[in-house]
Amino acid sequence: MSDLFAARTQMALSLGFHIVFAVIGMAMPFLLAAAHWLWLRRGDPHYYQLTRAWLRGVAIFFATGAVSGTVLSFELGLLWPRFMEHAGPIIGMPFSLEGAAFFLEAIAIGLYLYGWNRIPPWLHWSLTLVIGFSGVLSGIFVVCANAWMNSPSGFDWNSGSPTNIEPVRAMLNPAAFSQCLHMTLAAFESTAFGVAGVHAMSLLRKPDSRLHRSALKIALAFAACTALLQPLSGDYSAKSVAQRQPAKLAAMESLFHSQSGAPLLIGGWPNPDTGEVHYAIEIPGLLSFLAHGQWDAPVTGLDQIPRDEWPPVAVVHTAFQVMVGCGTVLAIVAAPALWLLGRASEALFRPALLTAFVLCAPLGFLALEAGWVVTEVGRQPWILYGFLRTSEAVTPMPGLTFTLGLYSGVYLLLTVVVVFLMTRQVRSVD
Amino acid sequence: MWIEGVACFLGLSLVLYVLLAGADFGAGMVELGLRRKQHQNVVYHALGPVWEANHIWLILVVVILFSAFPRAYAEICTRFHIPLTLVLLGIVFRGCAFTFRHYDVREDRTHTIYTLVFEWMSILTPFFLGVVAGGLFLERAGDDFWSLYLAPWLNPFAFALGAFTCANCLLLASVFLLGETREPELQEEYRRVARRGLAAVVLSGGAVFLAAGWQGVPLIESFLSRPLPLAAWAGATAGAGFLSFNLQPERVWRGRLAVGFTVLCILLGWFGSQYPNLVSSGPDALTLYNTAADEETLRILFLCLLGGCLLIFPPLLYLIRIFKAGATPISEKA
Numbered sequence: 001m002s003d004l005f006a007a008r009t010q011m012a013l014s015l016g017f018h019i020v021f022a023v024i025g026m027a028m029p030f031l032l033a034a035a036h037w038l039w040l041r042r043g044d045p046h047y048y049q050l051t052r053a054w055l056r057g058v059a060i061f062f063a064t065g066a067v068s069g070t071v072l073s074f075e076l077g078l079l080w081p082r083f084m085e086h087a088g089p090i091i092g093m094p095f096s097l098e099g100a101a102f103f104l105e106a107i108a109i110g111l112y113l114y115g116w117n118r119i120p121p122w123l124h125w126s127l128t129l130v131i132g133f134s135g136v137l138s139g140i141f142v143v144c145a146n147a148w149m150n151s152p153s154g155f156d157w158n159s160g161s162p163t164n165i166e167p168v169r170a171m172l173n174p175a176a177f178s179q180c181l182h183m184t185l186a187a188f189e190s191t192a193f194g195v196a197g198v199h200a201m202s203l204l205r206k207p208d209s210r211l212h213r214s215a216l217k218i219a220l221a222f223a224a225c226t227a228l229l230q231p232l233s234g235d236y237s238a239k240s241v242a243q244r245q246p247a248k249l250a251a252m253e254s255l256f257h258s259q260s261g262a263p264l265l266i267g268g269w270p271n272p273d274t275g276e277v278h279y280a281i282e283i284p285g286l287l288s289f290l291a292h293g294q295w296d297a298p299v300t301g302l303d304q305i306p307r308d309e310w311p312p313v314a315v316v317h318t319a320f321q322v323m324v325g326c327g328t329v330l331a332i333v334a335a336p337a338l339w340l341l342g343r344a345s346e347a348l349f350r351p352a353l354l355t356a357f358v359l360c361a362p363l364g365f366l367a368l369e370a371g372w373v374v375t376e377v378g379r380q381p382w383i384l385y386g387f388l389r390t391s392e393a394v395t396p397m398p399g400l401t402f403t404l405g406l407y408s409g410v411y412l413l414l415t416v417v418v419v420f421l422m423t424r425q426v427r428s429v430d
Numbered sequence: 431m432w433i434e435g436v437a438c439f440l441g442l443s444l445v446l447y448v449l450l451a452g453a454d455f456g457a458g459m460v461e462l463g464l465r466r467k468q469h470q471n472v473v474y475h476a477l478g479p480v481w482e483a484n485h486i487w488l489i490l491v492v493v494i495l496f497s498a499f500p501r502a503y504a505e506i507c508t509r510f511h512i513p514l515t516l517v518l519l520g521i522v523f524r525g526c527a528f529t530f531r532h533y534d535v536r537e538d539r540t541h542t543i544y545t546l547v548f549e550w551m552s553i554l555t556p557f558f559l560g561v562v563a564g565g566l567f568l569e570r571a572g573d574d575f576w577s578l579y580l581a582p583w584l585n586p587f588a589f590a591l592g593a594f595t596c597a598n599c600l601l602l603a604s605v606f607l608l609g610e611t612r613e614p615e616l617q618e619e620y621r622r623v624a625r626r627g628l629a630a631v632v633l634s635g636g637a638v639f640l641a642a643g644w645q646g647v648p649l650i651e652s653f654l655s656r657p658l659p660l661a662a663w664a665g666a667t668a669g670a671g672f673l674s675f676n677l678q679p680e681r682v683w684r685g686r687l688a689v690g691f692t693v694l695c696i697l698l699g700w701f702g703s704q705y706p707n708l709v710s711s712g713p714d715a716l717t718l719y720n721t722a723a724d725e726e727t728l729r730i731l732f733l734c735l736l737g738g739c740l741l742i743f744p745p746l747l748y749l750i751r752i753f754k755a756g757a758t759p760i761s762e763k764a
Contacts (some may be wrong), residue, residue: 052470063528063529064525067521070488074492075498077492077507077662078514084496084503084507086500089727090727093731095493095496096490096493096731099490100734100738100741106485106486107483110483115610142501165724165727168730178687235530395508
């Protein structure tokens with residue numbers, strides 16, 4: 001394994017691990033806010049028990065997210081020092097702001113946990129919103145920095161290094177809005193479906209539990225709304241990518257040949273050497289329509305991209321199909337769920353639907369990881385799109401296969417321990 | 431001017447990290463030495479609400495470095511890749527072990543594992559942070575893997591500084607924990623550890639200077655030739671002396687101020703003796719000035735940091751006030 005590939009894999013593992021904890025940290029405070037609010041308003045003890053049960057999970061996930069985030073902030077330099085040397089001053093601002101938001105969040109969590117009987121009840125409740133909004137802001141700032149890598153702006157590039165740096169323009173780059181919107185919705189969608197699935201599983205065993213019924217309803221409210229909005233956000237993102245990163249769109253769609261009236265592919269296995277896609281279902285003209293708004297619009301294919309600038313087509317295409325597939329399933333489940341929620345119907349708790357919720361639980365997270373593969377692998381071979389290649393940015397230190405092995409072991413171990421803890425936690429609630 | 435301003439924030443962040451996270455790490459070391467259930471409770475109650483926030487000072491150091499002094503950041507990350515990896519391992523395992531231990535629903539043999547991990551990782555991270563700090567003083571010569579990636583930190587001077595860092599953490603923690611408990615038995619144990627911590631600081635500090643002399647690092651010269659490090663040295667000695675007479679639970683705040691002042695002086699001595707060098711010394715040194723980003727970036731960063739302080743410190747102080755009023759965390763209640 002080459003050192004570059006080891007570095008890329010290590011970064012991917014670290015990001016893939018961190019993102020799960022980060023999104024749970026972003027979304028759960030809002031679910032907590034709902035449960036806690038219901039307790040304050042209605043006084044039923046099961047809302048209090050639900051709040052406490054969720055709180056334990058949040059603490060565990062937040063701590064793991066915080067330490068894995070610390071790892072990432074170092075890995076930016078440990079793995080990509082030659083990138084950070086140039087990019088550091090340009091994206092320093094969103095990272096500083098992210099740090100401030102995270103700090104505020106950590107303080108709010110401390111206050112929430114320790115101030116239970118020391119702070120007036122409604123002020124104490126409002127802390128859940130502080131935790132939530134600072135968490136979401138934190139995520140937005142980081143995604144702005146990533147968006148800048150996809151849509152570089154706010155600097156001039158003179159003979160290999162940036163000048164005339166404008167940090168604000170860099171942060172508010174053309175990709176920022178679409179990426180932040182899509183990511184924030186994804187955070188809520190994946191977390192909410194995950195939580196819904198856990199409680200649905202408990203309800204299959206204990207159908208009369210008020211705690212699990214309320215938990216499922218709260219989680220589904222968030223899950224269903226976001227699952228129906230996400231395809232709209234995805235469409236907006238794809239249109240943005242079509243404008244700014246045609247190579248990425250071409251790889252996502254395995255479009256080897258530029259054409260007007262380009263078809264949308266469902267499934268399919270691309271062969272970059274022959275330029276063919278096998279086993280795909282083609283919908284004529286749909287890609288042109290979705291990407292550019294007209295059925296006969298020309299779409300750039302990989303044939304217009306120099307061969308050494310092609311992203312790994314099979315990986316990007318497959319990840320894209322997985323993401324859209326999962327998102328579609330979740331949207332299909334979301335529609336009736338939202339309808340039944342709105343009517344406060346008992347049908348929501350029928351075993352068939354509960355089983356569906358259980359099966360949907362991992363899909364949001366699968367879509368999340370697949371989506372990040374699309375955007376990150378789809379940007380290759382660039383680390384800074386169009387300016388700096390990933391291979392030019394990697395650390396000169398050899399032996400990265402070893403550190404990859406080390407971190408892989410760490411993440412595997414932590415995953416096992418967290419699953420073990422959460423299993424014990426869920427069992428104890430019952 | 432902006433360079434100095436940002437450098438002040440860098441220094442401030444580093445000071446806060448050493449004082450706060452140092453006490454945090456030291457608490458784990460104290461546990462290792464004293465191994466009792468009551469200690470774990472004292473430690474959790476002392477650290478519980480603030481330890482999440484302690485990471486931020488380190489992250490802030492990293493962010494300021496890569497935003498304002500990117501070449502120095504890149505060089506540090508390349509040269510010290512291996513010890514920094516060990517630091518990270520310590521941070522990850524320690525943080526997780528601490529939280530898992532407290533929030534796991536059942537108390538059984540897994541708690542022994544969490545505790546072991548927490549205690550040993552509490553030594554690993556500050557030790558290798560100290561090693562990296564020591565490595566920053568040193569020159570680098572050679573093109574092979576040893577000279578580039580191992581020799582800069584795998585030497586007696588850097589290791590002595592690692593030990594010195596651990597000793598300081600132990601001292602900070604034991605003095606801090608002394609004021610966190612009302613039980614006379616525990617108080618007496620913390621006093622004993624604090625005295626040993628003080629001795630460890632003095633001895634390991636001496637070892638640092640000895641190793642410096644042996645390796646040809648002009649450490650003593652840089653301390654003696656400049657007013658700030660010399661004053662800092664005197665201040666640290668005075669602080670340590672004052673501390674040794676104020677290790678009583680009735681004089682909690684005198685002890686805490688004394689230990690904070692002592693460690694602050696030690697850090698100021700470091701900054702003063704190295705200024706303006708960030709990495710290495712001599713003509714090839716990477717300094718604050720030759721690695722700085724452009725003025726506009728520095729100005730915006732400085733204003734962001736200032737704004738951040740104004741935004742953050744009030745809630746932080748509120749948290750400490752609420753917490754110190756004797757609140758019990760929600761997880762303790764029935």
